[in-house]
Structures are given as C-alpha cells and as structure tokens.
Amino acid sequence: MTDLSGRTCVLAYSGGLDTSVAVAWLRETHGLEVVTVTGDLGSVGDLDQVRDKAVRSGARRAVVVDAREPFVRYFVWPALHADALYQGRYPLATALGRPLLAKLLVDVAREEGATYVAHGSTGKGNDQVRFDLSVAALAPDLTVIAPLRSGMNMTRDEEIDYARKRGIPVPATKKSPYSVDENLWGRSIEAGVLEDPWEAPPPDVYQWTVDPDEAPAKPREIVVGFREGTPETLDGEASDGVTLVEKLNAIAGKHGVGRIDQVEDRLVGIKSREIYEAPAAIVLHTAHRALEDMVLPRESLRFKERIAAEYAELVYNGLWFSSHHQDLSAYIRSTQRYVTGEIRVRLHRGNVTVVGRRSDNALYSHALATYGKGDAFDQKAAEGFIQIYGLSLRNQARLQGLSSGETSMPLTLPAKSGSGAKGTESPGSGSKSSPRRGATRGGHPKRPGAPKRA
Ligand code: ARG
Numbered sequence: 001m002t003d004l005s006g007r008t009c010v011l012a013y014s015g016g017l018d019t020s021v022a023v024a025w026l027r028e029t030h031g032l033e034v035v036t037v038t039g040d041l042g043s044v045g046d047l048d049q050v051r052d053k054a055v056r057s058g059a060r061r062a063v064v065v066d067a068r069e070p071f072v073r074y075f076v077w078p079a080l081h082a083d084a085l086y087q088g089r090y091p092l093a094t095a096l097g098r099p100l101l102a103k104l105l106v107d108v109a110r111e112e113g114a115t116y117v118a119h120g121s122t123g124k125g126n127d128q129v130r131f132d133l134s135v136a137a138l139a140p141d142l143t144v145i146a147p148l149r150s151g152m153n154m155t156r157d158e159e160i161d162y163a164r165k166r167g168i169p170v171p172a173t174k175k176s177p178y179s180v181d182e183n184l185w186g187r188s189i190e191a192g193v194l195e196d197p198w199e200a201p202p203p204d205v206y207q208w209t210v211d212p213d214e215a216p217a218k219p220r221e222i223v224v225g226f227r228e229g230t231p232e233t234l235d236g237e238a239s240d241g242v243t244l245v246e247k248l249n250a251i252a253g254k255h256g257v258g259r260i261d262q263v264e265d266r267l268v269g270i271k272s273r274e275i276y277e278a279p280a281a282i283v284l285h286t287a288h289r290a291l292e293d294m295v296l297p298r299e300s301l302r303f304k305e306r307i308a309a310e311y312a313e314l315v316y317n318g319l320w321f322s323s324h325h326q327d328l329s330a331y332i333r334s335t336q337r338y339v340t341g342e343i344r345v346r347l348h349r350g351n352v353t354v355v356g357r358r359s360d361n362a363l364y365s366h367a368l369a370t371y372g373k374g375d376a377f378d379q380k381a382a383e384g385f386i387q388i389y390g391l392s393l394r395n396q397a398r399l400q401g402l403s404s405g406e407t408s409m410p411l412t413l414p415a416k417s418g419s420g421a422k423g424t425e426s427p428g429s430g431s432k433s434s435p436r437r438g439a440t441r442g443g444h445p446k447r448p449g450a451p452k453r454a
Helices: 017-030 047-056 068-081 093-112 127-138 156-165 241-254 279-295 298-316 323-338 381-389 391-400
Strands: 008-012 033-040 061-066 116-118 143-145 179-183 186-190 220-227 230-234 259-265 271-277 341-348 351-358
Touching: 008 017, 008 093, 017 033, 017 047, 017 156, 033 047, 033 093, 047 061, 061 093, 068 093, 068 230, 068 241, 068 279, 068 298, 068 323, 093 116, 093 127, 093 179, 093 186, 093 298, 127 143, 220 241, 220 279, 230 241, 230 279, 241 279, 279 298, 279 341, 279 351, 298 323, 381 391
Parallel strands: 008 033, 008 116, 033 061, 116 143
Antiparallel strands: 179 186, 186 271, 220 230, 220 341, 259 271, 341 351
C-alpha cells in the first residue's frame, strides 16, 4: 500500500463500524493522520458520543457539525420546489445529503491543509459517485480515498475483530440486517431479505412509520402553509424548517404515511430494491404539488414536470455542484414566486389526501368553474373555440380519412353474434352536423367485420 506518511486525510465519519474501522485502517495502511467530520443532517443523535468514538478509533481530531438547518434550507427545500422524486417516487433523502457532507469534508480539508479526503461508500452504489463528484467540483486538487472500494474489504466479523484488537468501541446491539442511511428528509433501507424483490419488507424494516393497518382509525387533518414554495406554517403556526420537517415526520409516521417500496436504477447500472420512509417528504411533496396546481398556469405545470424529472436525475446522479443544476434551479426558483397559500391534507392509514387548498394567487376562478350561480363563462363562445381548435383534426379527417392505423379500433364494430344487434355505426357517423365525407378512403374497406390483425 502507498505510504502517505504524515499527511492528513479528512474522513466523512458516521460513527458506525465501517467508518470507525476506516479511521484505523487509513492510519495503518497509508500512514495518514485522520481527521473525521460528522455532519448531523438529523440522525446523528449524541454528537459528543460520536466525537468521542472517532477519537477512540484513532482520529487526531473529530469535527462534528449540526448541519440540519443548511440541509433543509439549501437542499431539501430546493428539491421540494422542484417536485423532485427520482423515478417518480424516491424523495432523494440520501442523495441530497451527500453533497452537503462533501462540502463539510472539503471545508475541513482546507482548514487542515489536507490533501486527502475519504468516505465510507462502497464501490457499487450511488453515494461514492456523489461524494467523489462533489469533491471534484468543489476542490479538484484533493484526492479521494474510499477504503471500502479500495482494499479495506473485511466482512462484518473481520471488522469487529479488527476494531476489538484496537480498542475501538464495537456496537453492543445486534447489527441491523439492513443497510440504512437516515436524515431529516427520510430513511433509506436496503440489503438483507430486501434483496429479494418478491419478499415483502419485514416489519423491522420500518422505524418511522407505523403499519397502516395499525394506524389510528380516525384520520388527522393538517394544514401546511407555503410561502413562495417553502413550507412555513403547520396548522397556522409558524415553524422553522427543521422543526416543521421533524414534526411532520412524527405526525404522518404515526398515521402510517411515508412508506415507499421501490426497485430503482442506480447510476452504476444496477437495479436495486429500496425501502424508504419519508413521511414529511411525502406529505410536503403532495401538498406542494397541490398548491402548484392552483397557482401555476398549465403550461408551467406541464413543463415543470419535465424539469422535475431532470432535476431528480441530476441530484440522484451526483451532479449537485454543476452548472446544469444552477440553470435548472433558476427556472424552478422563478416558478415558485406565486406558490404561496395553504393546503389541507388528510392523513389516514398510510394515505395522504389533499382535501382543501387556498391561495391569494390562485388561478382557480369560481366564476369560471361554477355550474351554479354567477357563471361568467360564455358557453356559446365554446362553439367558436372548438371550431378553430378542431380545424386541423377536421382537415385531416376530410383529407386522409379516419383510422388508417392497424392498431386503432375498427370503424365498423363487429356485430355481436346472436344478439341481433344491427346497424352498428362508426364513431361520428351518426352526427348530422359532421358528414363523414371521404371517411371511406382510409376506413378499412378490407375489414368490414371481424378485426383481423395482419
Ligand atoms: N438508493 C438510495 C440512493 O442512492 C439510498 C442509498 C442509501 N444507502 C444505504 N446504505 N441504504 O440515494
């Protein structure tokens, strides 16, 4: 192994067995001085204990940062504004946390004059990509070491053995059969029996959400207030971001809301079965989208959906610190200027349902929508609208005829045998006002009856 004696390596440290062993391994294998950085994104628990454990594992210095506020402000809220759900479901908790942890890593590396940074990701996942690329973008001069993909290949028992021999505290509790990553925006669970995609997740997978079957029979209604896309109130009460997310995780989790069971595509090309618990994320995404439905014009909604998919992908794929991200963000931020208002949601046995919405910026107009009194919509004008709107379609029907495609429904539906049904007509043929001139041209003269496919 390369001897990097005396140089400093800043390691992203979770306090778990892998990264504790990595502290000792980096020292012993590479001769590096190790400084650990732990960013608390909402799951670290006792920060002093983590610091202590890092030092006992052999770290020269252990830095612990409460990064919950910047995590929510600079990562979670922008992803919410974007409606970013990877492959339509995963709210990206882990993916959003990595670039922030990488930023903390780089900051401490600068303080320390370090040339190396390290992380505990394996060589099979997305997290290595997110760490490596974030560091590459923020500090291209630093070299990344990932012990778990470059030589430190120990089984869990070997790690325990290795740790014991060096006086590194070993977890007293039995190891969870899963690989878990956690922060304010969600819990990501993989491996163990979950690797069989046919196997239902055992109950011990879940820790933030109760089984929907055991959730209260009585639904709970809550009101989320947004200002320019950012949630600011819960049931009318102002709340800072961290508290709001924590509260929602607790409330929605109690009602069984927030479970996701997904087979997703990792960047490295592997399909992976993942379980997520993300109660606050699911409630807030649902509410945010419902508010956008009220205030954004349909063109924006339609276009934003495409941006959302693109944004989710870039976050998932580790491109947080990219100009592509900055450019998409500029668009997304602009769309949020009218996204102010309140959404009422009902939480009930695993479901979150929007039951009310209001906004001073609403494009919803009662006078236009109503079927009751005060209707301001000119129904007569609809005829002219359809006349012009349908011009191209009518033109096509006249010149090319209908349904020349083999896959479409036959214009003459087969008569039901024995039913006596007669005179089945082509769609539109009964309409006096639109004679089907020319319709026979493309109208399947070859198949008067049974729809035989060529
Ligand atoms: N598949 C998710 C992602 O790539 C979560 C990975 C979390 N890691 C874990 N050890 N469970 O963002």
